[in-house]
């Protein structure tokens with residue numbers, strides 16, 4: 343039975359919550375977590391990052407086995423899909439990860455309390471679960487309750503034919519036609535999975551571009567590559583209704599500015615228009631915790647809400663809805679609660695889209711720099727000129743580095759290419775250390791590797807790339 347007096351109680355065990363709890367325990371704070379779901383790990387481990395990456399990995403290999411293997415001299419015949427086995431592979435990935443969190447919480451002596459947590463007074467959390475109610479007393483409360491799927495007016499998600507990302511990760515068969523609403527990260531990742539497995543995929547996007555927020559030049563190249571793979575895009579368009587009365591779904595698609603609707607038929611519609619903070623049942627109104635007009639808990643630079651002793655981190659506060667951002671905030675708030683100087687550098691949060699090729703970026707886009715009136719030099723290097731990419735026949739994409747025109751300090755790095763998600767780490771480290779493009783250019787990179795393209799792009803900032 344858990345002791346009910348704590349230094350810190352964290353509500354939610356997603357990447358923000360469980361990491362915060364572990365760090366707090368490491369620092370000697372008596373810590374508990376409260377979790378309403380059956381397994382730890384939140385959105386990320388159960389229905390987000392981990393299962394989607396398992397499906398992306400498996401479906402990429404399925405496609406490679408069909409297309410890339412023969413030209414490498416590997417004859418395996420036409421691959422056939424055992425979707426059940428692929429789903430099992432994905433479920434094992436989830437299982438291994440959520441069990442890992444369970445192990446880490448125990449190892450760090452964090453008490454795990456099962457049930458729905460509700461703040462009932464200063465330093466008091468009531469937890470209802472398994473038919474019982476208990477009250478935890480604590481000096482500090484960290485809200486890490488994450489986010490939930492954004493619903494679209496007029497489209498009822500049933501998680502069978504009209505699905506969110508959660509339903510799209512458990513489809514029982516490959517849809518012949520998949521209509522994806524929203525050309526953001528989740529729509530493109532899961533759209534890629536089902537296209538590789540045989541679906542005809544159409545993506546409808548309200549804006550006149552895909553992946554909003556990403557450097558436009560990179561986004562345009564990315565769109566062309568996805569189109570070449572067979573994904574169709576309807577930009578500047580909106581889905582206003584989905585008729586589910588027949589055997590096939592009938593979606594009404596209109597120009598974003600309004601106008602004549604067309605009907606697009608689909609077997610499955612994936613609604614992927616973003617996520618909203620989740621604070622239902624937490625008792626925030628009664629506790630007087632302020633939220634902004636988008637429902638996000640308002641915090642100061644130390645993750646403190648307006649109510650003393652209550653903090654918040656992760657998807658439930660402002661900023662990019664990313665697992666590693668939530669984790670870093672978890673560490674920072676734990677350190678602050680332990681009297682240390684926890685801090686998150688929001689200028690250096692990498693963002694990765696795990697399609698093929700991958701799209702990874704960190705720092706500013708060209709549009710952001712232009713808008714801020716910052717003079718910059720851009721260095722670009724294509725993977726067609728990188729030895730390893732040529733050897734692997736994975737030459738799509740490029741690296742682009744944006745550096746301050748006066749100081750040469752790296753302000754943004756954008757990589758479109760195979761393994762971009764791993765390569766962006768180098769850029770993040772360089773930026774965290776305040777590196778100049780010259781520093782990356784003078785760093786010896788192993789040959790033949792894809793990251794040599796990062797070095798060449800840094801050289802290109804000074805107009806002296808070697809292999810171009």
Ligand SMILES: Cc1cc2nc3c(=O)[nH]c(=O)nc-3n(C[C@H](O)[C@H](O)[C@H](O)COP(=O)(O)OP(=O)(O)OC[C@H]3O[C@@H](n4cnc5c(N)ncnc54)[C@H](O)[C@@H]3O)c2cc1C
Pocket residue numbers: 353354355356357358359376377378379382383384385386387389390391392394457458459460486487488489507508528620622623624655656657658663664665666667668696
């Ligand atoms: C399909 C998909 C793919 C994604 N892929 C990536 C990716 O590749 N990389 C990446 O960085 N991000 C990815 N994300 C985003 C990532 O999952 C989130 O940014 C991350 O999970 C946020 O972490 P969090 O700790 O703030 O909240 P969450 O992970 O949402 O966890 C919140 C937890 O709080 C619990 N909870 C809520 N209210 C209560 C309560 N009152 N009492 C008790 N428990 C409660 C919930 O049950 C949940 O376990 C993806 C998301 C989706 C949907």
